[in-house]
Amino acid sequence: MQSLDNLMTNFTVTKTSDSKEKRKYICEGCGYEVKVYDFTHLFGPNKGQSFEGHNGCKCEDIRLANETLKLHEERKRLVMFNQNSLINPDLQKASFDNYLPTNESTDKALITAKQYASNFEKDKPRNMVFVGPYGLGKSHLAASISKQTISNGYTSIFISVPKLLSKIRSTYNKKSEHTEDELMSALELVDCLILDDIGAEQSKKQDDGESWAVSKLFEIIDGRVGKHTVFTTNLTSKELQDRIGPRSYSRMMQNTEVVKMSGEDYRLKDF
Ligand SMILES: Nc1ncnc2c1ncn2[C@@H]1O[C@H](COP(=O)(O)OP(=O)(O)OP(=O)(O)O)[C@@H](O)[C@H]1O
Ligand SMILES: [Mg+2]
Ligand SMILES: [Zn+2]
Structure with missing residues (x-):
């Protein structure tokens, strides 16, 4: 004061x-x-x-006007990836606070995820991949990272890869509200991108080489070099390489911390 x-x-x-x-x-x-x-x-x-x-x-006026314009454009980009519609209902309330580790590996995963979110800095890009079988809270922790970075003032998009690819496909429809370029630039510019369930997409090889999904995914992952990206998958590294292709896999693993999770499916815990 x-x-x-x-x-x-x-x-x-x-x-x-x-x-x-x-x-x-x-x-x-x-x-x-x-x-x-x-x-x-x-x-x-x-x-x-x-x-x-x-x-x-007028330097200060111009600076303020540019800042407002930038914020406006950033907001417009994020609206395309409306988080309320993209995060499954069972993950809407997911946070670090309501994640209850059930064993050593999930305990470690929670600590690592929290550290990732709290040490998040734009110019120190780090990737992370949560690996493990169904229902261990991989998406729960990834969504929590997304929420935490947003509340720390960064931009973040959480989206499952199968959904993302159909969203991109839908832009090929003439009546689409957004263009593919708009979506792709939002994915490239967002501070923290969460690609949930990578490898779960349909990506059958085509006779003419790489499938559309494989090359689109490469474009996205390649655009994230030097930025923060968090992945979740329940595939093994071999399966993942086969599914997304070696070029994407190699970039995905660059500067990437692998968080292995094991244990019982939390979804089935009441049985
Ligand atoms: N340790 C936990 N504490 C609290 N809730 C959990 C925990 N693990 C999972 N959950 C909840 O269980 C549900 C399934 O978890 P989540 O979707 O994160 O699993 P996943 O590892 O991503 O599974 P999949 O491989 O099938 O995608 C979610 O509603 C999540 O909030
Ligand atoms: Mg998941
Ligand atoms: Zn001036």
């Missing part, structure tokens, strides 16, 4: 009675003409003292 005196010193000023324009120049930042006047402090400890004031520079 600034003291009242400080505020007075800074803001309660007037031009001197004979305040003439001393000189003018063109601001290099904004290109506007800036006029230089003598101002005098009316109140505060510096009362009576004069100083030089520069009027007409």
Whole structure:
């Protein structure tokens, strides 16, 4: 908090009675003409003292306008991936707090996921892959990472790969609200992308080489180099390589921490 005196010193000023324009120049930042006047402090400890004031520079206005525009564009991109519609109902409430580890491997997974989210920094990109059989909370922890990074002020998209690929396919429909380019650039620009259930997509090889899914996935993963991406899968590394192809697999594993989980399916715990 600034003291009242400080505020007075800074803001309660007037031009001197004979305040003439001393000189003018063109601001290099904004290109506007800036006029230089003598101002005098009316109140505060510096009362009576004069100083030089520069009027007409629009650099700050331009900076604010650009910032607003950027936020607007970012929001527009994220709306395409409306998290309420993409996260399964059973994961809507998932958080680190309601994840109850059932053994050593899930305990370690929770700690690693929490650390990943709390150490998240844009310019220190790290990837993580949660690996293990059904119902161990891989998606639960990945969704929690997404929520935590968002509440720390970053952008994040959580989406299952099969859903993502059908979303991209749907843009080929002429009536589609978004274009493929819009979706792809959102996936590339988001701070933290969660690709849930990678390898679960239909990606049968075609006679003419790579399937559409395999090459689309490569495009996405390749666009994430140097950014944060979190994956979940219940495939083994061999199965995953076969499914997504060696090029995607190699990039996916670059700078990537593998979190292996084992245990009982939490979904069946009441039986
Ligand atoms: N340790 C846990 N504590 C609390 N809830 C859990 C735990 N493990 C799983 N769950 C809950 O069980 C359900 C299944 O978990 P989740 O979808 O995360 O499993 P998964 O490992 O991703 O399984 P799959 O391989 O089938 O995708 C979710 O509703 C999740 O919130
Ligand atoms: Mg899952
Ligand atoms: Zn300027």
